[in-house]
Amino acid sequence: MSQKPEFVPITSSVSFYALQDDKFKSNRISIHFVLPLREETVSAYALVPMILSKGYRECPDFLSLSRKLESLYGGWIDAAIKKYGDLQILTLSAGGMDNTFALTGEDITGELCDMLCNAVFDPVLDENGYFPETTFRLEQQNLLDAIASMINDKRFYSVHRTVQEMYRGNAVGLNEYGTEEAVRALTPEKVTEAYRRMLAEAKVMIQFCGCGAPAPVREKMAARFADFRQAGSVAAAPLPDIDGREAQRITERLEVAQSKLVLGLRITPDYREKHTALRLMTMILGGTPSSLLFKQVREKQSLCYYCAARYYPSLGMITIDSGVEHEKAARAEAAILEQLSNMQKGRFTDREFEEARLAAINSYRTLGDALSSIDEYYWGRIMEGEIRTPEDMIALLSGVTRDDVIEAANQVTVDTVFLLTGQEGSK
Amino acid sequence: MKQTIVKNPRIGEQYYEIEHDSGLKVLCYPMERFQSAYALFGTRYGSIDRIFRDDPVKGFKTVPDGIAHYLEHKLFESEEGDAFGLFAKYGASANAFTSFDRTAYLFSCTEHFGDCLRALLNFVQSPYFTEENVEKERGIIGQEIRMYDDDPSWQVFFRLLGALYHTHPVKIDIAGTVDSIAKITPELLYDCYRSFYSLDQMALAIAGRFSVEEALSIVDELCLPKPPHFLEREVVKEPSSIVSAYASRSLDVALPLFQIGWKEPPCEGVDGLKAETEIMLLLSCMFGEGSKFYNDLRDDGLITAGLDLDAMWGRGYFLSMVGGESKDPKEVARRVAAQIARQKETGVEEADFQRVRRLLYGRAVLSFSRVSDVANSLLTSSFCDTGLFDRLEIIAAVTREDLIRRLKTSFLPERMALSAIYPKGKS
CATH class of the missing domain: 3.30.830.10 (Metalloenzyme, LuxS/M16 peptidase-like)
Structure with a gap:
């Protein structure tokens, strides 16, 4: 290790x-x-x-x-x-x-x-x-x-x-x-x-x-660097409060064959530090091929080639993104929202929960096998201000319960729906 | 079963090469200090295998473009569900890819290696295609094709292949087209499966932390000898000339993208690897960041980022490439042609040769640093009929005279083409 x-x-x-x-x-x-x-x-x-x-x-x-x-x-x-x-x-x-x-x-x-x-x-x-x-x-x-x-x-x-x-x-x-x-x-x-x-x-x-x-x-x-003695400290300020506003909808048009749909989810300010639960919730929702989004939106409904969720701890947000046919963008959005709602209501199986946790543990264990990934990993921990090893992260993951994940899912809200799509009338 | 240990004293590493009784080639590269194991189960079957016969008295048949890739998607589905689930329960991650001349299925795990290897060998050997599940995949692959339609790097590459090759199927998109995949049926998939997934066409490559003994006993259990299977691929008659010296299209990109390519005489095995290595050395010498050419291009504002130098080869094709982004691809191509003409006159200087040889030697050594890289290189070297350490030894032994000789027969001006993607409205 x-x-x-x-x-x-x-x-x-x-x-x-x-x-x-x-x-x-x-x-x-x-x-x-x-x-x-x-x-x-x-x-x-x-x-x-x-x-x-x-x-x-x-x-x-x-x-x-x-x-x-x-x-x-x-x-x-x-x-x-x-x-x-x-x-x-x-x-x-x-x-x-x-x-x-x-x-x-x-x-x-x-x-x-x-x-x-x-x-x-x-x-x-x-x-x-x-x-x-x-x-x-x-x-x-x-x-x-x-x-x-x-x-x-x-x-x-x-x-x-x-x-x-x-x-x-x-x-x-x-x-x-x-x-x-x-x-x-x-x-x-x-x-x-x-x-x-x-x-x-x-x-x-x-x-x-x-x-x-x-x-x-x-x-x-x-x-x-002997003479470097800067006064004060540089640390990230708390993220701005964007809670409570209505979801915004942005559409951009380019001549593309496939539309890109992105849902930006904000996290309740008081909950932003609960990284482990948020990370695991994101994995269950759309972090692996066993996730709800992959299984439902891609495999069952054949709406897209990719539909994935990603957690950005330093930005206090989660994105869900997918590449879909222009005319199926609304259907894909509805299907994604349905899965998010399922997460919030705890409608995921114990197996889905455990598999996401195992996948996260596997990726932490694999980190140390590549110089660039272990370097990048510790860079993130240095910025967070606490040097946790991958094993520490695994221990934290092991303590997360289903209820923690459901709670995490209920702390996220759709803030922005971004659609990059073809010119009007294009197929 | 025949087992050979292949050693390289230069970097102090070794691997096992096993000719299994089933006809399967097994390559094992233990890396005990690493946490993960990475295994690829692949076959010599890719997008270029579109005309073949499986009976010596029958005629050749042509299958729809994109079928090898479609088959890859569908093998992931068994009667019990999708194969991702088999790995997810062990926390392992699984994936697959199809290229011009191979298809591979893989997993990466840190625990339950034996269970994962069993799952891999089982699902790839258990095709399950139904009207319903084949139909369901059409939408997903259709979106994958659309995604690549919008990918400028993919588009510039395939336009180059189209400019260089008259008949060779390397010019056809690996996933096919929305129209060609419409013709794929369960029967055709079974047909291709029977022809190309016999164990004597396949290899299993494993690297990382695992027990060779355990791996081989699982192979013994799950890879059973079968009667030899007849397969003959149509030999493509490809002239040495190119189709066109120029190809272009427009897309929503910021700066034009270009790829300049030379159609080289096809060669395979160790000769192919030697040709590739010498061509990479020449490309680095002429167009690398340490060349005067590159720096002049940069100083003159024709490029800002780096140039991508590459050589690619397989059954019946071989090409050298220089790619990048530039406001004026035609001017870059003109200068590239002039540089080659000049270099053919002056040859290669000793200092340049020594420098680029060290550059490629360093890269070759570092290619043994990651479990996934090693496993992928093992599979590649097996399908190219070369040894894993051959590249390193070719670089160590190559001489300036070898490069001068190669320069005379490669990069012929009449076999050079430029492919460019221009921003919309600027083509």
Whole structure:
């Protein structure tokens, strides 16, 4: 079974978490900068890790950086922008094959750690101390393309739009990349300023995960982050209260062959912390091929290829989404609502309850088998503020009763019904 | 029963290859430090197997497009209900997939491995097709087809296949069309089942935490030797020329998507793997992130995200591909063609060769890190008639001269096609 990550504070605002497991063949190091998610700063912050991950003073362009990484057996440096409630998280990470497998004895992990730190602390700046115009323009376009391309994946786009509409007017509903207009209005000066603010104000969490020894990485990080002592703490604010309003209905039209129907369910504010019951309820409703939605909406009524429910603890919501024929969208919605109502009335069998619990336990047990999933799992726990192991989660799941699940189902309400459908009159 | 242990001292790992008396090939790769076991039971039957005969004195018959995939869906249903339920009671997850030349059924579990393996071997060997259950599936698969109709990556890929192949069924969508699946009947499904699901066509690949002994005793119990079954697939006569150098369509996408492909001479077995490896090395060398070409394209604003480099092969087809998103796919294709012409003149530089070889070596080592990846690679290597460690050894042994030789015979300009998906109204 997987052990708990070792936690070592580097300074008052920098924490280091290490998980070593020698069954893996690689290592990954992530530096997370946690900042408030705000409309006025979201786009400038989003661009920062994208620029930093493309080169630093010793490796000033993407060509030299890529060649160095390829020579390190396909090592990588990556940027990610995520949100957690009303927080924006900028992540720079590096990873690659462990030193043990190097053909000529290279210190791959040490090199990658240095490269990652250089990307954070030693970026390429022009004579005025700003990110160079050319790098800025390329990454600005990259970010614009990323925002525009969200529409390519219609399922993802529809769920994203549902979240946005549920929390319209609130930081939680913001896209972690910001908007096209905001990205267009950026300049190298504004983004460099955001970079400096990130270094000055962010809370920093560093994660190491892999088969290599964490100590050398921790020492390098301790030296580079020694001066980081940001005052105050950055923690997600309670989610906004959207309780009590009428369900809203949003329809968007595109030339699509299949409609995407998404139901956004809000959770009663006082109940949002009951993660385990909510998670299990979502699994029974639509988390597995044995769930009510899969069995009834897909298998019995043949209305769709997929119909699934997903729980988003950091957003205090659940989504149910399905891809259906345009003219059957209303039938699918009615069928989904019927299953939700069945959950609320306790109309699910003991077997369905137990199978969902077993499926959840199985997925927790399997987490430790992949570096990326265990890394991502502990990242979620770090953000929640309590480092629970997968075994702790299994113990919690084991304590959930049918009544807890029925109670959880009665704490959710349809808030938003989003439909992406074809042009009027289209088949 | 014949058992061989295949070892690789380079990464210190091994697996068991068993020729079972039933004709079934069994591949077992124990990974004891992992929590989960992952098993695939597959057959050499995919969407390209549309014309065949099961009696040497009778003529060839043609079955409706998409039937292998339809069969995959229907095998999941037994007289007692759907097969998902068999695994759900053990907390295991099950799934299946159909590709051009194979169909596989799989499960992942952390407990009750023996029960799960029994369930897998049983349900795949117990077809149950009725008018009613076959009819019910039509709506579900119809929606799966519609979902792919809206998927730009899928569409750009199949347009490329259509541009490269005249008659080879690789150009036909794996799920078929709404019209072709309308012709599928229980009798046709039984017919295909009898022809393609005999154990001598099949393989069982297992990786992770499990007992090889237990697995083999279950195989002994449930996979019984049967009289040999006659099967002959029609050999497709495919000219070496391509159909068209250009194919396009429009969809609701933000930026145009493109895929450039070359029709390569088909080759199979270890020769196919060697060709694939050398082509991947050449693609990385010419168009990878460490190439000047890639960085020029990026600096000139023709691409913002990465390029996808790939090679794909099977019975009677082999293609190399470069794909991505660009505001001007035709200009990218023009430059790609020019780069290839230049590279054919200059050959491959030693520094580039060493760099891309390390890149692919690193990737190959890391492909042994995940239980699911290892099990999938085992099945692939079995159906491609190669060994699991062959790729790693080919990369370790390949020379610059091999690449120069391959460059002469591959990427021929007259066998190159561009497929593009443009945003609506911009085609």
